[in-house]
Amino acid sequence: MKNNNISNKIIFVSLTFLTFVFYWYGKEIANYFDSKWILKYPKHHAIPFAIHTTSFVKWLINEASFGLFTFKELTRFFAWIIEQPYKLVLIVLSKGILKGQGQDAIQLIGPLSWLSVIGIFFILALYTKDKFLIFLVIFAIVYLAVFDQWQSSMITLSSIIIAVPIGVLLGLLLGVLSYKSKILEKIITPILDLMQTVPVFAYLVPILVMFGFGPVSALIATIIYAMPPMVRTTILALNNIDPQLKESGIMSGCTDRQLMWKVLIPVSKPTLLIGVNQVIMLSLNMVIIASMIGAGGLGYDVLASLRRLDIGGGIESGIAIVVLAIILDRLSQAFANLPTLTKKTQKKFYVRYKKIFFLIFYIISIYTLGYFYSFFKIFPNELMINTSSFWEELVKYININYFDNLENFKIILLTYFMLPIKKFFLGVPWPWFIFIITLIGWYYGKLKLASLCLILSIFIVTTGLWQKAMITLYLCGSSVIIASIIGIPLGIWAGLNNKANKILTAFIDTLQTLPSFVYLIPVVMLFRVGDFTAMIAVILYALAPSVRYTAHGIRNINNQIVEAALISGCSPRQLLFKIKLPLALPEILLGINQTIMLALSMLVITALVGTRDLGQEVYIGLTKADIGRGLVAGLCVAFISIIADRIIKAGSDRLKNKYGIK
Amino acid sequence: MKIIKKRISILLSLIFFLFAQNIYAVESKDPIKLTLHDWTGQLITTNIMAEVLKEAGYNVELIPADYIAQFAGLQTGDLHVAMEMWETTGRDAIDEYTADGRVVNVGSTGMDAIEEWWYPSYMKEKCPGLPNWEALNDCAEAFSTLETSPKGRYLGGPVTWGGYDDERVEALDLDWEVIHAGTDGALFAELESAYQRKAPIMLWVYAPHWAPSKYSGEFVDFPPYTTECYTDPSWGINKNSAYDCGKPRGPIWKVASSMLKDKWPGAYDAVEAFTLDSNEMGNLVAAVDLDGNTVDAVVAEWMVNNKDRWGSWIK
Numbered sequence: 001m002k003n004n005n006i007s008n009k010i011i012f013v014s015l016t017f018l019t020f021v022f023y024w025y026g027k028e029i030a031n032y033f034d035s036k037w038i039l040k041y042p043k044h045h046a047i048p049f050a051i052h053t054t055s056f057v058k059w060l061i062n063e064a065s066f067g068l069f070t071f072k073e074l075t076r077f078f079a080w081i082i083e084q085p086y087k088l089v090l091i092v093l094s095k096g097i098l099k100g101q102g103q104d105a106i107q108l109i110g111p112l113s114w115l116s117v118i119g120i121f122f123i124l125a126l127y128t129k130d131k132f133l134i135f136l137v138i139f140a141i142v143y144l145a146v147f148d149q150w151q152s153s154m155i156t157l158s159s160i161i162i163a164v165p166i167g168v169l170l171g172l173l174l175g176v177l178s179y180k181s182k183i184l185e186k187i188i189t190p191i192l193d194l195m196q197t198v199p200v201f202a203y204l205v206p207i208l209v210m211f212g213f214g215p216v217s218a219l220i221a222t223i224i225y226a227m228p229p230m231v232r233t234t235i236l237a238l239n240n241i242d243p244q245l246k247e248s249g250i251m252s253g254c255t256d257r258q259l260m261w262k263v264l265i266p267v268s269k270p271t272l273l274i275g276v277n278q279v280i281m282l283s284l285n286m287v288i289i290a291s292m293i294g295a296g297g298l299g300y301d302v303l304a305s306l307r308r309l310d311i312g313g314g315i316e317s318g319i320a321i322v323v324l325a326i327i328l329d330r331l332s333q334a335f336a337n338l339p340t341l342t343k344k345t346q347k348k349f350y351v352r353y354k355k356i357f358f359l360i361f362y363i364i365s366i367y368t369l370g371y372f373y374s375f376f377k378i379f380p381n382e383l384m385i386n387t388s389s390f391w392e393e394l395v396k397y398i399n400i401n402y403f404d405n406l407e408n409f410k411i412i413l414l415t416y417f418m419l420p421i422k423k424f425f426l427g428v429p430w431p432w433f434i435f436i437i438t439l440i441g442w443y444y445g446k447l448k449l450a451s452l453c454l455i456l457s458i459f460i461v462t463t464g465l466w467q468k469a470m471i472t473l474y475l476c477g478s479s480v481i482i483a484s485i486i487g488i489p490l491g492i493w494a495g496l497n498n499k500a501n502k503i504l505t506a507f508i509d510t511l512q513t514l515p516s517f518v519y520l521i522p523v524v525m526l527f528r529v530g531d532f533t534a535m536i537a538v539i540l541y542a543l544a545p546s547v548r549y550t551a552h553g554i555r556n557i558n559n560q561i562v563e564a565a566l567i568s569g570c571s572p573r574q575l576l577f578k579i580k581l582p583l584a585l586p587e588i589l590l591g592i593n594q595t596i597m598l599a600l601s602m603l604v605i606t607a608l609v610g611t612r613d614l615g616q617e618v619y620i621g622l623t624k625a626d627i628g629r630g631l632v633a634g635l636c637v638a639f640i641s642i643i644a645d646r647i648i649k650a651g652s653d654r655l656k657n658k659y660g661i662k
Numbered sequence: 663m664k665i666i667k668k669r670i671s672i673l674l675s676l677i678f679f680l681f682a683q684n685i686y687a688v689e690s691k692d693p694i695k696l697t698l699h700d701w702t703g704q705l706i707t708t709n710i711m712a713e714v715l716k717e718a719g720y721n722v723e724l725i726p727a728d729y730i731a732q733f734a735g736l737q738t739g740d741l742h743v744a745m746e747m748w749e750t751t752g753r754d755a756i757d758e759y760t761a762d763g764r765v766v767n768v769g770s771t772g773m774d775a776i777e778e779w780w781y782p783s784y785m786k787e788k789c790p791g792l793p794n795w796e797a798l799n800d801c802a803e804a805f806s807t808l809e810t811s812p813k814g815r816y817l818g819g820p821v822t823w824g825g826y827d828d829e830r831v832e833a834l835d836l837d838w839e840v841i842h843a844g845t846d847g848a849l850f851a852e853l854e855s856a857y858q859r860k861a862p863i864m865l866w867v868y869a870p871h872w873a874p875s876k877y878s879g880e881f882v883d884f885p886p887y888t889t890e891c892y893t894d895p896s897w898g899i900n901k902n903s904a905y906d907c908g909k910p911r912g913p914i915w916k917v918a919s920s921m922l923k924d925k926w927p928g929a930y931d932a933v934e935a936f937t938l939d940s941n942e943m944g945n946l947v948a949a950v951d952l953d954g955n956t957v958d959a960v961v962a963e964w965m966v967n968n969k970d971r972w973g974s975w976i977k
Contacts, residue, residue: 070924213727213735292728294735300700300726307700308872308951309854399858411808421683468744521847525855528807529817529843608844616821619844623822624754 023427024132030429035212039431046464054628061209075210082217084645093117093154111154113370114145116363120129121327123359128334136330140323145379148386149298150479156297157324159290160283163219166329167227167279173273174227175234176260185235192228197597197641199226199604200443201622208293218286218295226282233275237268258533274335281513284627288515303518311395311521312388325513395522403526407647410532418478418531425470425477428459437643438623444650449481452646455637465636467616472613472640475531475606478601479538483595487543488588494609495584501551508544516541516605524609534606541605542598549591553584583659589652593645600641608646614640689926693723696743697732702957703870703947705864706773707745709961710972711936715778718976731967733759743768744934748775750868750913751823756917764920768930769964771914773870777825779816779872781805781883782853782869784860793883795834795908802837805862814838815851817865818843825866826892828886829905833898838864853877870943872951884908928976935975 017361022029097109098167118141125134144153178185179457200221207224211217241264249263263451265272291299298317305313349459370377429447434457441453460469494501516537527533556579564577621630674905680891694707712722725741733755735741746768749758750903758766781792788804801828802814809815818827820839827840843849850873856863857877867873886908890897890905898906916933923930949960965972 112775115922204731208731208734209738212738213732214725215741239689291726294727295733296726304700308702309850396858399855403855403859407808414809517847521851524851529841529848529853530809530853603757606844609848610820610844611844612842615846622821623756623820625730625733 015105015436015439019428019432022429022432023424025429030519041461041466043481045462047462049632050626050628051462053630053631054626057206057627057631061206066336072210076212077649078633079216079220082162084221086158086215089158090155091163092157092622094151108320110370110377112363113366113585114141114150114319114379115142115366115376117154119359119362120526123333123355124331125334126355127234128331130334130556133334137327142328143323144320146385147316147320148384149301149317151377152296152301152317153320153324154301155295156287156321158189159215159219159222159295159297160280160324161612163222163283164276164279166648167223167283168230168276168531170223171227171230171279172234172265172581175231175238176265176421178231179235179238188231192231193642193645194635195224195283195637196228197600198631198634199618199637199640200286201602201604202618202630202637204289204293204622205627205630214294215290215296217535218290218293221292221293222283222286222290225286226279227276229282230275230277233271233278237271237275238264240271241267245439264344269336273333276336280328281325281509284321284328285515287321302515306517306521309521310388310392312386312391313425314518314521315391316387318514320511321515322513326509329509352466355507371444395525399525405527413662415534416571417537418474422471422474422531424472427653428468430466434458440647441643444647445655446596449646449650453643456643460639463632463636465614468612468614468617468633469640470635471611472600472603472615472637475538475604475611475613476596479535479542479599480595482535483543483599484546484592485541486539487546487595488550488593491547491588491591492554494551495554495580496576504547504551508547511540512544516602517608520605520609529610531611533609534611537605537609538599541602542595545594545598546588546591546600549594550584550588551586552590553578555585555624557583586652586655586659589648589655593648593652596644596648597641600644603637679975681892689928691721692925693721693882694722694743694922694926694929695725695741696745697727697735697741698724699727699729699746701805702950703955704746706943706961707938709935710746710748710938710964711933713961714972714975715891715932715967716935717972718932720926727885730755733765735795736917736919737764737911739764741919742877742922743814743916745936746771747917748773749915749916750777750910752915753912756915760917766917766918766920768916768934769885771913771916773940773943774911775868775914776911777823777866777868777944778884778941780879781864781882782857782877782879785862785864785879788862790828795884796883797836799837800884802953805838805864810839811839812837816840817849817863818842818851819866821937823866826905826910827866829903830907831971833900833903833906835900837865851913870940872947874879875932875944875948876952882908887911888935899972907919932975 048221061072066074069077092112094111096111118138121137121141122134125137129136144150144423155443174188178188203224204221206218207221211220240369247265249259254263287295287300289296289304291297291303298321301317302314302321305311326594368378375382432456438450442450445452460466490504494504520533520537520539522532523536527536560608561583562575565575571580603613604618605615606613607615607619614633617633618630618637619629621633674894677709680835698705698708708724712724715722724966727741727744729752731828732741732744736744736758756765756767759766763868779795781789785804786792789797789801791800798814803812805814805816806812813849814837816827816831817839819825819842830836831840832842843852843866849867853863853865853867853873855861864882885891885898887907888897892904892910895904897904900906916936918930920932922933945962946960949955950957
């Protein structure tokens with residue numbers, strides 16, 4: 001065993017050395033052998049995947065037919081089905097019942113007024129019996145009204161109310177089915193990977209063509225993006241159930257269906273909830289992109305205010321998205337944690353439902369009052385607050401007084417940290433790079449992982465996008481490094497200290513749901529366009545998981561081990577560095593893994609500040625409506641993240657085995 | 663009491679509406695869907711068009727959509743009219759989608775797009791030779807940043823906008839480096855930042871837009887564009903290279919789904935007749951973005967003042 005270790009080390013060192021030799025002398029070697037292809041994959045060998053994809057999608061949309069109906073009719077039918085409940089919710093929350101269409105429309109019955117919506121959420125929060133939550137919910141909704149975000153928030157809320165249940169139910173169903181059938185699981189896992197890692201921009205155009213322009217397409221894009229975690233957590237939760245429980249279910253005579261829905265699903269509720277939470281968060285992440293294809297709402301407001309450089313307007317709308325995310329998330333968590341109602345208590349009908357009766361009465365009276373006093377219908381303009389000028393002045397102040405300091409800081413970081421990484425990735429010849437990746441795959445996962453790495457990276461080369469892929473690696477790589485440097489210590493702090501944990505969780509939730517478009521403009525103003533600005537945007541977004549997983553890892557260490565360490569006389573410092581950190585390491589690695597995934601999913605956004613990576617390629621595909629170009633570049637992004645994901649997971653598993661966790 | 667009266671009048675108009683739907687002779691009362699993008703000028707053109715169509719008795723609906731992504735909707739007939747497609751940025755999309763006739767180009771809006779290198783007027787002190795392009799090399803240093811020094815830094819538009827700035831720098835032998843912004847949001851954020859600090863900046867600005875009215879400055883005078891300049895290397899100052907001139911200035915087009923002409927021929931004619939000129943548009947945009955009026959108010963005022971003009975569109 002020891003020998004093996006030493007020889008591994010020798011191989012590792014010599015490979016690293018060789019890599020640097022190739023990096024330094026790559027040009028000379030290429031010239032010497034007169035083989036430039038080592039440095040740059042020849043263009044004429046690139047396979048025109050993009051063109052093939054485009055023509056396939058065009059065929060699918062324009063010609064494909066199942067005999068009785070065409071492919072497009074089928075997709076339009078799905079769109080219609082999803083549209084119906086959406087329309088209903090929209091009527092209740094935003095539009096009211098209308099007669100006629102367009103500007104001829106006359107409102108017969110108005111939508112729920114802001115007071116009614118507060119009432120509904122108040123009653124919902126009341127059920128949870130959590131005082132803090134009640135306060136939070138009311139505060140949040142009043143924010144929406146006071147900052148003039150009401151109309152847009154209700155449109156966004158409507159799409160979330162539709163997208164989240166569909167995402168959760170579909171996810172649950174797929175999860176249950178793949179738990180039952182291993183074959184299905186094998187098929188579905190790579191599809192889930194792609195759904196999560198192909199940037200949304202890449203499939204926006206095909207979705208538009210298939211499902212029609214408007215909110216429904218936006219809903220479908222949201223569901224595609226937000227559903228995978230639900231499937232994954234369902235499979236995970238079901239697999240982790242204590243087999244004894246399952247057996248006892250079978251022994252007490254459950255049918256298959258009863259076993260699933262009455263025993264297994266309820267038992268795994270806590271884990272499933274994490275999935276629900278993820279679906280909500282990811283759906284809200286999509287709000288901006290959804291607004292680009294006709295969803296309207298808060299996302300549209302954010303985009304429009306950026307166009308006007310109205311920083312404050314963007315922040316207000318952006319925070320409204322965060323507010324929605326927080327209420328929905330906390331409420332759903334609280335509801336799920338409620339003790340399941342004990343079977344029919346012997347209370348009278350109206351006593352049991354008195355809150356609901358009260359609510360109905362309340363809404364009707366608000367509605368009637370609304371006829372006479374507009375206050376009850378629409379939040380009065382005079383009470384609204386506008387903070388635009390405050391934010392503008394703040395950014396202006398920083399800009400005028402601290403620009404030079406920021407510039408110096410940026411230049412130091414660029415020259416000593418980012419540029420060397422960029423040169424390295426672009427300098428190493430691609431055949432060697434692929435070789436190394438395959439080797440790493442072999443080391444952690446033998447033939448299976450090695451062949452995966454090999455095939456995926458060869459795909460990237462043959463698309464002719466290698467250069468851009470390397471810039472992607474460099475940008476994500478440097479962002480992930482910095483995000484980890486900031487995130488892991490914060491995570492440790494949150495893991496050790498309860499108060500810090502509460503504050504940090506709120507902070508992280510905000511960062512993750514606040515659309516990056518909101519801070520892009522101020523960041524550009526202070527740092528100019530370029531890689532550095534892109535890196536800041538990526539770090540802000542991708543920081544969350546490294547904090548969260550680290551904190552989780554430290555919290556979940558077996559208490560007995562900690563006690564044993566304390567008894568044997570560890571100082572707090574030793575306890576942290578010798579016991580807690582090593583034991584939390586596998587979890588921290590998973591956090592870094594998630595950071596990488598998020599960083600890659602931010603790629604397209606970085607294209608908006610002028611990077612030249614795969615994100616830009618996807619973005620060009622979108623703006624030129626070039627279906628193939630976007631999809632192929634999107635696949636390259638997906639493949640990079642799949643390779644990174646598999647290698648890190650294998651590494652984490654190995655560590656877990658080493659420390660005997662699990 | 664007043665409110666109750668209002669209710670009654672709404673009720674009456676509802677009844678009126680139910681029984682008198684055919685008061686206007688329009689081809690169909692289905693809503694015509696116009697797309698809204700995220701810049702003020704387009705919001706104004708679209709709202710004016712919408713108001714005019716309403717006056718003609720058409721039913722109109724405004725739908726927020728992405729500049730390029732909307733083409734998918736126009737093609738399938740989910741959307742009907744897009745009021746601003748710029749020659750300079752939308753050419754490829756227009757060509758691609760009008761090819762099979764499902765989307766049609768309804769002609770120019772009458773506005774011309776200008777896109778060119780632009781600098782704030784305070785830079786004239788540091789570089790008195792401007793706006794003549796030949797002065798660019800003398801003051802390259804004044805426009806440089808640490809990253810580009812000694813070359814000047816020119817902030818170009820997103821790569822998707824095209825524009826051939828890299829080629830232009832090469833052809834005119836300018837000591838400048840072209841940096842591409844990713845979106846126009848980023849572009850104008852840099853301008854705002856530099857303007858606040860009175861710092862050097864040279865960037866791609868386009869008009870009609872609020873920026874030239876908000877910030878005082880000028881476009882650089884390059885040798886004027888001709889088609890030969892872009893296609894024929896021997897044309898112009900540099901005999902061996904194309905692109906040795908300024909950027910083309912092209913019309914802003916209106917495009918529509920072919921469904922518009924089939925279903926609402928009258929509306930199609932109105933869209934076709936619509937014209938505004940660039941100056942007029944510049945003033946309208948400034949009234950919204952600089953004076954803080956709402957788009958609706960500005961459009962309403964325009965409608966009152968230009969009755970004859972829009973009246974002739976819907977004859």
